Amino acid sequence: MRHKKAEVFLIATAVMATLLCLCLLHGRVQENLRADELAKRSRMVEELMLTDLALFMEARYTRHLSLADRHSAFQDHPMSLEHFPAGSLAGPPPHLTGVER
Amino acid sequence: MFTGHRERNILEFTLSSLLRRRGKHLALVVIYTALVFLLASVMFFAGSIREEASIVLRSSPEIILQKMIAGRQDLVPMRYAEVAEKIRGVQRVSPRLWGYYYSPATKSNYTLMVPDNFSYGDGHIVIGNGIARVMSAAKGDRISLLSPEGDPLTFIIAEVMDSRSELISSDLMLVSEGDFRELFDMPEGYVTDLALSVKNEKELSTIARKLSELLPGTRPVLRDEILRTYDAVFNWRAGLMITLLGASVFAFAIFAWDRASGLSAEERREIGILKAVGWETSDIILMKFWEGAVISLSSFLMGMVFAYLHVYFTSGALFWPVLKGWSVLYPEFRLLPHVDLYSIFTLFFLTVVPYTLITIIPSWRTATMDPDEVMRA
Amino acid sequence: MIELKDVTKVFNSGRPNEFAALRGITMSIEPLKVTAIEGPSGSGKTSLLSIVGCMSRPTSGRVWLDGREITSLPERFLTGIRRKTFGFVFQQFHLIKGITAIENVMLASYPTGESRPGIRKRALDILGMLGIREKAESKSQWLSGGEAQRVAIARALVNDPEILIADEPTAHLDTRLSEEFMQIFMRLKEDGRTIIISSHDPIVVNSGIVDSVRIIRDGVLA
Numbered sequence: 001m002r003h004k005k006a007e008v009f010l011i012a013t014a015v016m017a018t019l020l021c022l023c024l025l026h027g028r029v030q031e032n033l034r035a036d037e038l039a040k041r042s043r044m045v046e047e048l049m050l051t052d053l054a055l056f057m058e059a060r061y062t063r064h065l066s067l068a069d070r071h072s073a074f075q076d077h078p079m080s081l082e083h084f085p086a087g088s089l090a091g092p093p094p095h096l097t098g099v100e101r
Numbered sequence: 102m103f104t105g106h107r108e109r110n111i112l113e114f115t116l117s118s119l120l121r122r123r124g125k126h127l128a129l130v131v132i133y134t135a136l137v138f139l140l141a142s143v144m145f146f147a148g149s150i151r152e153e154a155s156i157v158l159r160s161s162p163e164i165i166l167q168k169m170i171a172g173r174q175d176l177v178p179m180r181y182a183e184v185a186e187k188i189r190g191v192q193r194v195s196p197r198l199w200g201y202y203y204s205p206a207t208k209s210n211y212t213l214m215v216p217d218n219f220s221y222g223d224g225h226i227v228i229g230n231g232i233a234r235v236m237s238a239a240k241g242d243r244i245s246l247l248s249p250e251g252d253p254l255t256f257i258i259a260e261v262m263d264s265r266s267e268l269i270s271s272d273l274m275l276v277s278e279g280d281f282r283e284l285f286d287m288p289e290g291y292v293t294d295l296a297l298s299v300k301n302e303k304e305l306s307t308i309a310r311k312l313s314e315l316l317p318g319t320r321p322v323l324r325d326e327i328l329r330t331y332d333a334v335f336n337w338r339a340g341l342m343i344t345l346l347g348a349s350v351f352a353f354a355i356f357a358w359d360r361a362s363g364l365s366a367e368e369r370r371e372i373g374i375l376k377a378v379g380w381e382t383s384d385i386i387l388m389k390f391w392e393g394a395v396i397s398l399s400s401f402l403m404g405m406v407f408a409y410l411h412v413y414f415t416s417g418a419l420f421w422p423v424l425k426g427w428s429v430l431y432p433e434f435r436l437l438p439h440v441d442l443y444s445i446f447t448l449f450f451l452t453v454v455p456y457t458l459i460t461i462i463p464s465w466r467t468a469t470m471d472p473d474e475v476m477r478a
Numbered sequence: 479m480i481e482l483k484d485v486t487k488v489f490n491s492g493r494p495n496e497f498a499a500l501r502g503i504t505m506s507i508e509p510l511k512v513t514a515i516e517g518p519s520g521s522g523k524t525s526l527l528s529i530v531g532c533m534s535r536p537t538s539g540r541v542w543l544d545g546r547e548i549t550s551l552p553e554r555f556l557t558g559i560r561r562k563t564f565g566f567v568f569q570q571f572h573l574i575k576g577i578t579a580i581e582n583v584m585l586a587s588y589p590t591g592e593s594r595p596g597i598r599k600r601a602l603d604i605l606g607m608l609g610i611r612e613k614a615e616s617k618s619q620w621l622s623g624g625e626a627q628r629v630a631i632a633r634a635l636v637n638d639p640e641i642l643i644a645d646e647p648t649a650h651l652d653t654r655l656s657e658e659f660m661q662i663f664m665r666l667k668e669d670g671r672t673i674i675i676s677s678h679d680p681i682v683v684n685s686g687i688v689d690s691v692r693i694i695r696d697g698v699l700a
Contacts, residue, residue, distance in 0.1 A: 004113075005112075005113055005116035005117060005120070006109050006112040006113040006116060009112065009116055009395060009399075010112075012399070013398060013399065013402065016399070016402035016403060016406060017402055019402075019406045020402055020405050020406050020409070023405075023406060023409040023410070023413075024409075024440045024442075024445075026409075026413070026438065027409075027413070027438030027439070027440035028438075028440060030413070030437065030438045031437065031438060031439070031440070034437055037265050037437070038153070038156055038157065038437060040263070040265070040266065041153075041157045041265075041266050041268070041269055042156065042157050042159070042160045043160070044266055044269060044270065045157050045158060045160040045161055045269060046160035046161075047216065047217070048214060048216055048273075048275075049161070049162050049195060049197055049217075049296045050158075050161060050269055051158070051161050051162070051165060051322075051327050052158075052269075052327070053150070053153070053154055053157075053158075053268055053269055053331065054212075054229070054231070054267070054268060054269055054270060054271040054272050054273070054432050055150070055268075055334070055424075055432070056424075056426065056428065057209065057210050057212075057271070057272050057428045057430050057431070058210065058426055058427050058428040059210075060201055060210075063201070063210065063212060063272070065330050065331070065334070066322060066326060066327035066330040066331070067165065067167065067174075067322055069167070069169065069172075069174060069320060070172075071169075071172035071173065086426050086428075089334065089335055089342070089424070090330075090333070090334045090335070093326060093327075093329070093330040093333075094326070094329045094330065094332075094333055095322075095323075095326040095329065095330075105591060106591050106592060106593045106594065107588065107589055107590070107591040109594070110587075110588035110589075110591075110592075110594055110597070111588055111589070113588075113594065114577075114581070114585055114588055117577045117581055118574075118576075118577065121575075121576035121577065367575075370572075371574055373572075374572045374573075374574060375574075375585065376533075376557070377533055377560075377566055377568070377572070378561075378566065378585065378586040378633060378634075379557060379560050379561025379562075379586055379589065379637060380557070380588075380589050381553075381554060381557040381558075381589060382553065382554075382557075383554075384588070384589040469553070471528075471533060471534040471535065472528075472533045472534070473524075473525075473528035473533045473534040474534065
């Protein structure tokens with residue numbers, strides 16, 4: 001009997017580490033493969049003069065986060081729950097709070 | 102570390118030793134993996150969104166000029182455009198016509214926009230893939246939108262936008278200017294806001310200052326501010342993140358406490374025995390290092406791999422209920438992987454290293470005692 | 479050859495429960511002989527053995543091992559000496575629970591950096607020599623008293639030490655097992671090892687293999 005358990009552990013760890021590396025490699029490859037997709041979106045933003053991602057669509061100040069003004073609901077508090085969870089996942093734009101984050 | 106027989110012998114012993122309480126240690130690995138999985142999923146997801154925003158929104162207009170009346174955004178008269186155009190450094194002023202439309206039928210909000218040159222003409226509409234999904238509509242179908250007076254306006258769907266653009270266009274509806282004004286009963290000579298293109302980035306703040314001087318009721322939003330807004334999205338300080346992070350840290354603190362609150366009498370006795378049969382302090386520390394590393398490293402690696410698969414192969418399926426919130430319409434997008442080695446190392450140093458240290462430190466004192474003292478105690 | 483000079487050992491020094499286990503021990507232990515240290519419980523036998531075996535340091539006094547002064551050596555060297563020179567058989571056996579008998583024997587050799595198959599072969603040979611080879615894969619907590627002691631002896635022998643120290647080895651054994659134990663130690667003595675046994679059991683003290691008996695009482699040699 002050799003280092004049975006140690007070998008199982010080391011091999012399993014090596015396999016997991018390799019998997020993680022493969023994942024990261026996949027990420028890099030995808031980044032390159034799908035660069036045109038990104039370029040397309042950039043072009044669309046330019047053509048339509050868009051300002052925001054369509055992440056949260058339940059209210060105007062979450063749909064267009066960057067255009068939210070001082071009177072929009074969620075400026076009341078950084079952890080505001082008016083529109084949960086969007087208001088809680090995205091803070092107010094930094095230029096309104098004056099806090100660099 | 103993997104070459105010497107001493108290291109491997111001690112690893113072998115550590116594993117035998119861990120397997121004695123396999124239920125407990127398995128549970129530990131499962132919880133720990135879940136923790137890393139959760140943190141890494143958030144990290145990957147937020148990282149991709151931020152990266153996407155920082156690249157895509159770099160093409161946004163340099164300045165958006167809005168008009169405010171009594172704390173509400175108001176329509177901008179076209180004469181503002183003429184004023185803005187005269188400011189030195191402003192290359193072009195493009196009026197933007199856009200607004201929100203609430204559809205009672207699907208109970209969702211759409212963003213209506215008028216593109217610069219809408220080639221399909223009046224009576225036609227281009228819709229985002231999210232809308233097509235919610236309405237189960239396809240190219241060629243007819244849809245009606247209601248004007249404020251309640252008159253239905255019928256459009257023919259000229260195009261459904263590419264599903265790969267959903268992250269920016271899911272809820273968009275593009276119509277002609279005439280249709281837009283008719284639908285919202287918007288007077289001629291007014292627009293929603295103005296987009297200014299500026300040649301020289303350095304002049305932006307000067308131009309913004311001049312705009313507020315010349316047009317005091319307006320509010321300029323700079324592109325830099327747009328970008329910074331998305332830098333802060335899913336930021337650790339945002340409410341839900343802090344809850345999640347807090348819970349994780351709390352759970353980790355419980356582990357840590359369990360380990361650091363000292364060794365059990367049994368563990369002390371075992372260290373004493375090992376010392377008595379000839380183990381050095383450094384051998385004991387190595388054993389404890391393995392004990393911490395075996396659990397935290399396996400959990401870290403598994404958590405990371407699962408998180409990657411979760412975020413980039415299932416598009417963060419577990420986050421959907423949370424992200425979706427109350428909205429009916431939600432974009433379906435395949436996130437573009439953004440591999441940030443720095444954050445991965447950060448997560449490694451925040452999980453594996455402290456856990457391993459917490460395992461080693463309480464044994465240190467015991468390991469340096471004379472073996473007979475350990476066994477007498 | 480082990481020499482002790484004026485060795486004292488004080489526990490809980492400076493506190494109300496201060497207690498001197500050894501009070502000025504001067505003695506020498508002959509190599510290749512069996513020395514028995516006899517005394518009632520609490521007389522300081524175990525403290526003496528742990529100082530002799532480099533398991534603890536004396537509060538004052540000096541110890542020489544083959545002419546080398548070892549009391550002032552740093553811990554790391556002391557451990558090395560302990561591992562190479564001494565094998566211990568504890569009164570309570572002190573096997574690690576939950577792992578197999580063979581692993582209990584092998585673990586004493588792990589830090590030497592020797593390869594595992596080599597250690598394992600040696601451990602099996604020793605268990606075979608002690609007649610419990612078939613118990614190698616049993617978990618240590620399932621062993622009987624006699625078996626546990628043999629595993630403990632095997633562990634003491636696995637690094638092939640010159641000196642074997644046994645603390646009250648027969649305290650938990652019946653007469654038959656005690657006699658078998660003495661048989662084992664007879665063989666070990668014949669192999670050319672120095673043996674130090676603490677005991678107040680007549681089977682040990684009066685057995686033919688013991689070369690000299692030192693009596694200790696209240697931390698002082700008689």
